[in-house]
Amino acid sequence: MKYLLVERLTKRFPGTWQPAVHEIDLEVRRGELLALIGESGSGKTTLLRLIAGFEPPTAGRIVLEDREIEGRAGSVPPEQRNLGLVFQEAALFPHLDLRGNIAFGLHTLPNGARAERVDEMLDLMGLADLGHRYPHEISGGQAQRAALARAMAPRPALLLLDEPFANLDPVLGSRLLSQVRDIFERTGTTAIFVTHERNAAFAFAHRVAILKDGSILQIGGPREIYEAPGDSYVATFVGKSNLLGGAIRDTTVATVVGSFDLRKHPLCDGRVSVRPDRLEIVEESDHRLGNNRGIDNGTPGASGTITHITFAGEFLEVEVSPDGAEAPVLTVYVDRDTSWHRGQRVRVRSKYDVTAGADRSRRR
Amino acid sequence: MSPRRRALRWLPIPVTTVFLVALPLCYIPAALFDISGDTLTSLMRTVLPRYLVNTFIVTAGTGALALLLGVAPAWCVTMYRFPGRRILEWVLILPFAVPTYLAAIAYVELFSYTGPVQRIFRNILGWARYPVPDVMSPIGVIVVLASVLYPYVYLPARTVFTGPAVQAFEVARGLGHRPAGAFFRGALPLARPALSAGVALVVMEVLAEYGAVHYYGIDTLTVGVFRTWFSRGDRSSATALSALLLLLAFGALAWERRQRKRARFDSFLANPPTTRTTLPGRWKWPVLIVCSVPVFLGFLLPVGQLIGGAVARLPDLSYRDLERFGYAIRDTLVLSVSGTVLTAVTALFLAYTARIRTSAPMERAIRFGTVGYAVPGAVIALGIMAPLGWLDHRLIAFSRALFGFSPGLIFSGTLFALLWAVIVRFLAVGFHPLASGLEGVSGRLDEVSRSLGHGPGETLRRVVLPMLREPLTAVGMLLFLDILKELPLTLILRPFNFHTLAIRAYNLANDERFLESAPYALAVVLLSLVPVFVIIALQRRRSR
Numbered sequence: 001m002k003y004l005l006v007e008r009l010t011k012r013f014p015g016t017w018q019p020a021v022h023e024i025d026l027e028v029r030r031g032e033l034l035a036l037i038g039e040s041g042s043g044k045t046t047l048l049r050l051i052a053g054f055e056p057p058t059a060g061r062i063v064l065e066d067r068e069i070e071g072r073a074g075s076v077p078p079e080q081r082n083l084g085l086v087f088q089e090a091a092l093f094p095h096l097d098l099r100g101n102i103a104f105g106l107h108t109l110p111n112g113a114r115a116e117r118v119d120e121m122l123d124l125m126g127l128a129d130l131g132h133r134y135p136h137e138i139s140g141g142q143a144q145r146a147a148l149a150r151a152m153a154p155r156p157a158l159l160l161l162d163e164p165f166a167n168l169d170p171v172l173g174s175r176l177l178s179q180v181r182d183i184f185e186r187t188g189t190t191a192i193f194v195t196h197e198r199n200a201a202f203a204f205a206h207r208v209a210i211l212k213d214g215s216i217l218q219i220g221g222p223r224e225i226y227e228a229p230g231d232s233y234v235a236t237f238v239g240k241s242n243l244l245g246g247a248i249r250d251t252t253v254a255t256v257v258g259s260f261d262l263r264k265h266p267l268c269d270g271r272v273s274v275r276p277d278r279l280e281i282v283e284e285s286d287h288r289l290g291n292n293r294g295i296d297n298g299t300p301g302a303s304g305t306i307t308h309i310t311f312a313g314e315f316l317e318v319e320v321s322p323d324g325a326e327a328p329v330l331t332v333y334v335d336r337d338t339s340w341h342r343g344q345r346v347r348v349r350s351k352y353d354v355t356a357g358a359d360r361s362r363r364r
Numbered sequence: 365m366s367p368r369r370r371a372l373r374w375l376p377i378p379v380t381t382v383f384l385v386a387l388p389l390c391y392i393p394a395a396l397f398d399i400s401g402d403t404l405t406s407l408m409r410t411v412l413p414r415y416l417v418n419t420f421i422v423t424a425g426t427g428a429l430a431l432l433l434g435v436a437p438a439w440c441v442t443m444y445r446f447p448g449r450r451i452l453e454w455v456l457i458l459p460f461a462v463p464t465y466l467a468a469i470a471y472v473e474l475f476s477y478t479g480p481v482q483r484i485f486r487n488i489l490g491w492a493r494y495p496v497p498d499v500m501s502p503i504g505v506i507v508v509l510a511s512v513l514y515p516y517v518y519l520p521a522r523t524v525f526t527g528p529a530v531q532a533f534e535v536a537r538g539l540g541h542r543p544a545g546a547f548f549r550g551a552l553p554l555a556r557p558a559l560s561a562g563v564a565l566v567v568m569e570v571l572a573e574y575g576a577v578h579y580y581g582i583d584t585l586t587v588g589v590f591r592t593w594f595s596r597g598d599r600s601s602a603t604a605l606s607a608l609l610l611l612l613a614f615g616a617l618a619w620e621r622r623q624r625k626r627a628r629f630d631s632f633l634a635n636p637p638t639t640r641t642t643l644p645g646r647w648k649w650p651v652l653i654v655c656s657v658p659v660f661l662g663f664l665l666p667v668g669q670l671i672g673g674a675v676a677r678l679p680d681l682s683y684r685d686l687e688r689f690g691y692a693i694r695d696t697l698v699l700s701v702s703g704t705v706l707t708a709v710t711a712l713f714l715a716y717t718a719r720i721r722t723s724a725p726m727e728r729a730i731r732f733g734t735v736g737y738a739v740p741g742a743v744i745a746l747g748i749m750a751p752l753g754w755l756d757h758r759l760i761a762f763s764r765a766l767f768g769f770s771p772g773l774i775f776s777g778t779l780f781a782l783l784w785a786v787i788v789r790f791l792a793v794g795f796h797p798l799a800s801g802l803e804g805v806s807g808r809l810d811e812v813s814r815s816l817g818h819g820p821g822e823t824l825r826r827v828v829l830p831m832l833r834e835p836l837t838a839v840g841m842l843l844f845l846d847i848l849k850e851l852p853l854t855l856i857l858r859p860f861n862f863h864t865l866a867i868r869a870y871n872l873a874n875d876e877r878f879l880e881s882a883p884y885a886l887a888v889v890l891l892s893l894v895p896v897f898v899i900i901a902l903q904r905r906r907s908r
Contacts, residue, residue, distance in 0.1 A: 054811055078814040085815040091808035095830040104826075105816030147812075154816060 002063075003190060004028040004051075004158060009060030009070075011046055011214075019058065020046040022214035028158075028192065033184060035193045035201035037237075038211035044194045047211070048160050051192070052085060053078035065157050084151030088163040090143035092135035098122070098146050099131040105154040121149040124183060141172050148180065152189065159184075159191040165200070177204055198238045202226070210234050227275070228266055235273040240317075240331050242279065243271040256302040256327060258350030276333040278352065281306075281318060284345040301349025302330065306342050316340070320348050378717050378726055381710055382733040385788050388747030389739060392610055395603045395750070403600050411588060415605070419584040419612070421502050422509070422577060423570045429510035430566045433662075434517025435559060437655040439547070442525040443533075445640040446648055452655045454900050457519065459512040459662030461892035463849040463866065465575025466885045467512045468505065469873040470666035472579070473673065475499045480672070500580040509576060511661035513569055517562035518658075524555040557626040564620035571613050572740035574852040575870055585609045586852070589742045594856075599746075606743045617738035667889055673882025681883075688868070692884060696848065696864040696891070699779070703786040704843040710787055711794030711839065712832075716824055719802050720810065734792035741852030744785050748857065752776035752784075782857040789853060790846050794839045801835030802828070838902055841895035848892050865891070 536550030
């Protein structure tokens, strides 16, 4: 069911040649959590502001809950769109306490119902004791939760979140993010979440849309985006990736590190995206065709020299420069207890086999 | 409603405002086309050279002296610790409460044959012959004007000296310059844009000055406009002189705006907490004198003289005088309060519209709409009387033909004309603090309020206004003060039988009835002290 429908939405700012948002089509279902990710300047915030009604679009249509809020017939002003907004800076009204802030959008309710709803929101966000505090008297995390409570209080048709946790420290931000996701799922909230961090988008959203230069490059579930990126930009934007070419036969592509099933790893720009945790490193002298997992992928892998080892916490990030001038540097994540060293001659190969019929990457 | 239509809905406010403000300002340049070459050549041959020379002498002299009177105490007060510093720092602003023309009148009395200075010479010192400075001279008027206008320099000077200029001074000291060298090579160049902007404001005030220079018989351009227009009824010469005056005033305005833009770059430097040096004993008295002379000249002397005059007048006061006094207070409050409210509301709407619908034409319109404070009152009055007079005569003719009676001068003969002129002249005084106050309110707050179901008007009332309380208070006080002290506009445009305190004080003094004028003058100063004290209180709170 289409709940929010965006059609060929375009925004060109006066005096600029390239549109900030270019003919975007987008559908959001009721109760869906959608993340928009992209670099700064990719148009994600502009798209959000167009939906909110703070910028008039150059062309296009927006329909929310069967009501056209932007289109040929005209434009519904922001105050009549029934939306909730949360910004990076909590933007609480400094002259009102938290209760006043949360009640701000409840002006149509009678007093009793309003107080009840405010209590309910304070409880939901874990702010029950802070109702009479003023914005300058609370912490950043509390301010963001209050801003969320304020936006959710009038039960908006759609919540728009613009990097809501970017100003918080990472640990607090990610904890808040999963709390908020739970609250949204429990209350059936529909939300669009703008961020430049892939981790936040993956953790939060049912679907993720990647924006670049005002257009949506790909939209899909977090796994799909990560494992089957549609083009090389998406592949590298959402994580480290080895983009490898090779000979194609039927539904497989044979690369230097092994063969891959094209049905699961569609080509992006003629190459296949292989995540670093899908590769492994073995001794060059290890001539066995199989490994200890009993998988024979039919290739000995690519021989090369280790050029860099970076300690990344959970794993070691190892860069291997394969023999042969044209071959790209391979990035491999390996267990941090292994003892590779720079300059060592090794072979890099895929952990999983396609000829055995089971790409077991989903098993882990 | 389409986005374009929505944007257009806001347009009438700034367009109407700017049109109303621009109309009187455009009248003068437009009327120039009607002036014959003869008018110009005869002006050139007769009065113009004298007007120009006098205007130049008084303007340049006052600007220079105000710079000295403002910068020296500002430096001492921010850099050094000495007894009385904390009081002097704020008392130095008090001359803002003394209108130029009242100071001018007080100084003449002070040095007159019956005034206290000569009495001391004669009666106490017993001298038969003594030198008396000629107050009613160009030098006299320069001293008087500079001693009440220097706060325009003192205030910005104090602000830069508490910030980046001090850093430059300390760096220069660290590189081996003596204090004097460090001041002139380090601090002063950094402070120059802010100081220049302050001097430009003084120059604008002097160009617009009528009361003091006229009282002292010094013919400047503004005096010339009044004389050719009212005494000779020669409107075309008045227009030509006004155009020249306008040119000079816009020159000062362009200078001020350029300097202010430059001054903004200074704020990129960090503001270090000021640490004041305790002065060595031998420097205590010179510094105290430097800091007290401006207050003495600009406040204590003239106000003391006014108090003396008012007290001397007390025994002779009749019931009629008191009644007249009461009416004068009423008229003053009617004008000042309604003028303040109208101007503040206009400025607020303009600033808020500019905030929510920014566009290049809107910004240009606003820049033009706020030039009024550079335009001398006499020029604005001329620009307002012409269209209103035309309108009134049309109305009278129309009404006579239709109803057979004349409604009188509905616009040009009522408070309407005066209030319009007040808005034109003081719009910028209200606009700039409110615009910068609005800059401090995050645009996100408007957007959140809009998304929560409140329209632009409700958002202004529920979110923006509560957050603008401080700048609004400041604007109200500044406007009240300016309108209270204003003379030329009121003099020309006031309705029949409308006498403010300032008008009474000035007219009585002009008739050489100093004692009778003193109570009115003192009342103006006392009323002006109210906003000055509120402004001081606001400044103190911010500086803490």
